Amino acid sequence: MQIKTYEASSIQEALEMIKRDLGDSAVVLSTARRGKVVEVVAARDGCEPSPARWRELPTDLGSWELREAISILFDLMGQQGGFKPDAWAPLYGQLVARGMSRAGASRLTNRLRGLKSHDVRVVLGELVRIYEFRSKIRVLIGPTGAGKTTTLAKLAAISAFTHGEKVALITTDTHRIGATDQIKVYSRIMNLPLAVATDVDSFKKAVDRFSDRDVIYVDTPGRAFSDRDAISGLAEIFGGQGDLETCLVLSLTSHLEHLLFSAREYGVLRPKSIIFTKVDECLNRGAICDVLEHTGLPVSWWTTGQNVPDDIEQANLEGIIELILGGLTWIKQPC
Ligand SMILES: Nc1nc2c(ncn2[C@@H]2O[C@H](COP(=O)(O)OP(=O)(O)O)[C@@H](O)[C@H]2O)c(=O)[nH]1
Numbered sequence: 001m002q003i004k005t006y007e008a009s010s011i012q013e014a015l016e017m018i019k020r021d022l023g024d025s026a027v028v029l030s031t032a033r034r035g036k037v038v039e040v041v042a043a044r045d046g047c048e049p050s051p052a053r054w055r056e057l058p059t060d061l062g063s064w065e066l067r068e069a070i071s072i073l074f075d076l077m078g079q080q081g082g083f084k085p086d087a088w089a090p091l092y093g094q095l096v097a098r099g100m101s102r103a104g105a106s107r108l109t110n111r112l113r114g115l116k117s118h119d120v121r122v123v124l125g126e127l128v129r130i131y132e133f134r135s136k137i138r139v140l141i142g143p144t145g146a147g148k149t150t151t152l153a154k155l156a157a158i159s160a161f162t163h164g165e166k167v168a169l170i171t172t173d174t175h176r177i178g179a180t181d182q183i184k185v186y187s188r189i190m191n192l193p194l195a196v197a198t199d200v201d202s203f204k205k206a207v208d209r210f211s212d213r214d215v216i217y218v219d220t221p222g223r224a225f226s227d228r229d230a231i232s233g234l235a236e237i238f239g240g241q242g243d244l245e246t247c248l249v250l251s252l253t254s255h256l257e258h259l260l261f262s263a264r265e266y267g268v269l270r271p272k273s274i275i276f277t278k279v280d281e282c283l284n285r286g287a288i289c290d291v292l293e294h295t296g297l298p299v300s301w302w303t304t305g306q307n308v309p310d311d312i313e314q315a316n317l318e319g320i321i322e323l324i325l326g327g328l329t330w331i332k333q334p335c
């Protein structure tokens, strides 16, 4: 983490200096007035890219200023203790720099103060829950491009070849031309039976056909999270089926607001757990905390690359905490 002190004649001036120097992701750690001079201490995570000068300034300055003001408020709350940074201020700064929302980071650091605990892992441990699939039918749901089909192939391979289970695949993704091709290839390579289902009846038939199987993995269409009709269409297909669980697949490369919006929209399908994908492409994994806090859902797996079946990890508490705090664990090239 890079921490720097700025002196200016007003907070506004200091903030402009900080933004120019450290970029948009900088957070304010403390402010103090010394006579006519305002002293502001700001920080940026050491792994953040250098200030992106090419980034366009928002055109709507009103909402931008409001956002800035709210951010500063949360930064002050994050450091609490008035205008003096306390022991948790650097942690707050790091969590924000790693992509966690200011509100979430503020709540977390305040919780630590309340507990008088010095182990952030204890507090994260309360937030993170782990889940193992329990049902025979496991349906992967989530937005377009989240990594559902690739993840399904990895999971099917682990069930079939690591655990020796009898596995079948069903896809309900027939909406795009060639949509079934990807899963057909996986089914052929792994020699696992595949059925295509488009409605309640064909889905039931496919499940009956695979009654002798231990596990059935179900792929779903990648539809925009805002396409409520498509999401409720899925709810209809899976609704009456016993021994079935849905699992929400979210890509960590998505913006936090997109993740939270997706989680809310796909909530109608009552997911039992979350799989976070593209951990390898994402340095700022603080969003994991926000998603878990808002959904209350446990994590079952996360994925770390495009290779089937290797790039996947079964969720475990230590690993998730490392993803959030360690920051460097999955980085392949030094920044
Ligand atoms: N880097 C990276 N890419 C991934 C990962 N999982 C999936 N992908 C890629 O993301 C893209 C979309 O994946 P796909 O499974 O088709 O997404 P779907 O639309 O949700 O089914 C493909 O290019 C995948 O290879 C991952 O863990 N890391």
Ligand SMILES: [Mg+2]
Residues within 6 Å of the ligand: 148, 149, 150, 173, 219, 220, 221, 222
């Ligand atoms: Mg797909």
